[in-house]
Amino acid sequence: MxxxxxxxxxxxxxxxxxxxxxxxxxxxxxxxxxRLATQSRQxxxxxxxxxxxxxxxxxxxxxxxxxxxxxxILEDPALLDDYGRMRxxxxxxxxxxSLLPLEPKQLxxxxxxxxxxxxxxxxxxxxxxxPKDVAQLADGYANxxxxxxxxxxxTAQLTQRAIERLQDTxxxxxxxxxxxxxxxxxxxxxxxxxxxxxxxxPIRQLDLAIRQLGTADFSHAIEVNGPQDLRYVGxxxxxxxxxxxxxxxxxxRFLRHVSHELKTPLTAVREGVELLRDSVGGRLTxxxxxxxxxxxENTLSLQKLIENLLTYHQSRALEPATLGPxxxxxxxxxxxxxxxxxxxxxMITFESKLAAAVVVGxxxxxxxxxxxxxxxxxxxxxxxxxxxxxLTENDGFAVLDVADHGPGIAAAERERVFDSFYSGTAPVxxxxxxxxxxxxxxxEYTLAQGGRIEILDRGDGHxxxxxxxxxxxxxxxxxxxxxxxxxxxxxxxxEGHS
Numbered sequence: 001m002x003x004x005x006x007x008x009x010x011x012x013x014x015x016x017x018x019x020x021x022x023x024x025x026x027x028x029x030x031x032x033x034x035r036l037a038t039q040s041r042q043x044x045x046x047x048x049x050x051x052x053x054x055x056x057x058x059x060x061x062x063x064x065x066x067x068x069x070x071x072x073i074l075e076d077p078a079l080l081d082d083y084g085r086m087r088x089x090x091x092x093x094x095x096x097x098s099l100l101p102l103e104p105k106q107l108x109x110x111x112x113x114x115x116x117x118x119x120x121x122x123x124x125x126x127x128x129x130x131p132k133d134v135a136q137l138a139d140g141y142a143n144x145x146x147x148x149x150x151x152x153x154x155t156a157q158l159t160q161r162a163i164e165r166l167q168d169t170x171x172x173x174x175x176x177x178x179x180x181x182x183x184x185x186x187x188x189x190x191x192x193x194x195x196x197x198x199x200x201x202p203i204r205q206l207d208l209a210i211r212q213l214g215t216a217d218f219s220h221a222i223e224v225n226g227p228q229d230l231r232y233v234g235x236x237x238x239x240x241x242x243x244x245x246x247x248x249x250x251x252x253r254f255l256r257h258v259s260h261e262l263k264t265p266l267t268a269v270r271e272g273v274e275l276l277r278d279s280v281g282g283r284l285t286x287x288x289x290x291x292x293x294x295x296x297e298n299t300l301s302l303q304k305l306i307e308n309l310l311t312y313h314q315s316r317a318l319e320p321a322t323l324g325p326x327x328x329x330x331x332x333x334x335x336x337x338x339x340x341x342x343x344x345x346x347m348i349t350f351e352s353k354l355a356a357a358v359v360v361g362x363x364x365x366x367x368x369x370x371x372x373x374x375x376x377x378x379x380x381x382x383x384x385x386x387x388x389x390x391l392t393e394n395d396g397f398a399v400l401d402v403a404d405h406g407p408g409i410a411a412a413e414r415e416r417v418f419d420s421f422y423s424g425t426a427p428v429x430x431x432x433x434x435x436x437x438x439x440x441x442x443x444e445y446t447l448a449q450g451g452r453i454e455i456l457d458r459g460d461g462h463x464x465x466x467x468x469x470x471x472x473x474x475x476x477x478x479x480x481x482x483x484x485x486x487x488x489x490x491x492x493x494x495e496g497h498s
Contacts, residue, residue: 010227014195018188025184032173040166046100047159053097054148054155057113060090061148064117065141068124072134080125087121097151106151113147116140202226202234209237218245262306270299325474326363328370328398329354329391335371342378343387352389357398360474361449369445369453372438373402373467380406380465396473397451403458403466414455418443446471 063086071079094114098107120140123133202224209222222241224234273296275281276288284292332354343350359366377387381404390401409417418439446453451471458464 006227006229011199014191014199018191018195021184021187021191025180028180029177032177036166036169036173039169043162043166047155047162050097050100050102050155051159053093053100054152057090057093057097058145058148058152060086060093061113061117061141061145064090065145068120068137068141071124072129072137083121083124087117090117097155102155109147109151113144113151116144116147120144198226202230206230206233206237209234209241213237213241213244216244216248218242218248262302266299266302266306270296270303273299323360323362326359326361326366328357328359328366328400328471331363331367331370332389332391332400335367335374338371339374339378342375346378346381347384348378348381348387349385350387350389352391354389354391355393355398357391357393358474359398359449359471361471362445365445366449366471369442369469370400372442373400373469376438377402377404377406377467380404382406393473397470398473400469400471401456401466402469403464405462405464408463408465409455417455418453442469 064083067079067083067086070076071083091114094110097110102110120137123129123137123140126133129137205222205224205226209224212218212220212222218241222234222238224230224237273292276284276292277296332352336350336352374387374389381387385405388401388403390403392399443453446469449471451469453470454468456466456468458466
């Protein structure tokens with residue numbers, strides 16, 4: 001497909017080609033109206049001339065009859081002179097009538113009138129006229145007047161036929177203009193659709209390329225067809241894709257190397273701490289046990305930060321998820337078991353009310369989201385605090401509320417806490433400040449599951465904050481509800497007193 005160098009020129013070319021059929025139809029309409037006006041003018045002039053000539057012919061024939069009758073009676077040579085002059089006018093009038101578009105029958109009648117008048121004139125100028133000739137002249141001129149009267153009626157019919165011809169021409173013109181308008185509109189519409197597709201194609205390619213870059217998909221080459229300026233934009237986007245792909249690979253290598261370099265000494269530190277904690281190097285005093293405990297907790301926190309960093313990087317890669325039915329209550333109980341040691345260390349208890357809600361999603365990512373929410377609540381809860389977990393079903397969503405009695409989150413920070421590497425107020429009891437990735441990962445995974453996560457006030461007037469996780473329910477989960485309702489009720493009763 002040929003494209004002009006400029007996208008603007010291509011649009012102008014399309015507009016011109018779409019306009020050509022309309023311009024042609026308009027020109028044809030103007031020409032047709034002009035032809036109709038010319039024909040109407042000619043028909044009117046001919047009808048007017050025919051009517052005027054036929055009336056004049058009738059008057060002239062009537063005058064010839066009167067002069068002939070006077071000549072028959074008076075025998076005056078002056079009357080013959082008047083007749084001769086009137087006769088010349090009569091013949092000129094018949095000649096003019098013969099030039100009009102009369103029908104063959106009317107032209108034959110006009111020739112008969114001329115011949116009849118010529119015959120009567122020969123008898124009139126004869127020196128010796130018998131009584132029979134005189135009677136023939138009287139009857140002949142009377143018959144000539146009747147024939148002229150018939151010619152007058154024929155010219156009136158000529159006007160009527162002219163009107164009918166104009167009506168037929170106008171009807172044919174309307175039909176022709178209708179077909180021309182329909183065909184022109186169809187051609188213009190077809191050209192408009194073709195050019196719209198050709199114009200929209202590179203725009204769609206650009207939109208797809210931008211969406212591809214926006215979703216961090218750098219595996220497919222970007223190609224944009226169209227005018228040269230749009231192809232140039234496509235080439236620059238392809239360069240940007242290649243550059244971003246290189247940066248992504250560099251980032252992956254960097255994180256892999258950094259994680260390896262961080263984990264190696266961290267593992268040695270943890271092993272040394274565990275040996276000291278187990279009194280392998282000798283018995284420790286209570287003060288030394290406290291120091292070992294602090295070092296161990298900080299190494300665990302550092303390991304958690306490294307794991308969060310790697311997990312966040314994997315979430316940015318948007319790897320394909322393994323979807324399936326996920327009982328949310330089972331995931332919550334699993335996370336509570338995994339967080340039991342951290343909760344016991346801070347003397348934190350859980351109060352949970354879990355409905356048998358089943359969603360469709362990636363079980364491991366949902367576990368990561370719930371784990372981040374609960375670990376965040378443990379981190380910010382005061383010692384001997386209580387964390388409430390409430391799982392319900394509402395409007396097609398499984399809704400999990402995780403509420404704590406910590407310092408809460410200011411309204412200005414409630415959106416920012418989901419940003420990458422943003423850390424709010426430090427947790428209580430001087431614990432290590434987080435990496436600012438846990439909630440960011442939770443939001444990434446929640447959006448990938450088609451859900452949402454938000455921060456709400458507790459609603460009961462106490463300090464703290466409530467995180468609400470909403471995930472779309474799976475269809476047809478009645479059987480699962482029935483099968484698991486008894487187990488969930490029993491487990492909830494046990495966890496409520498943990």
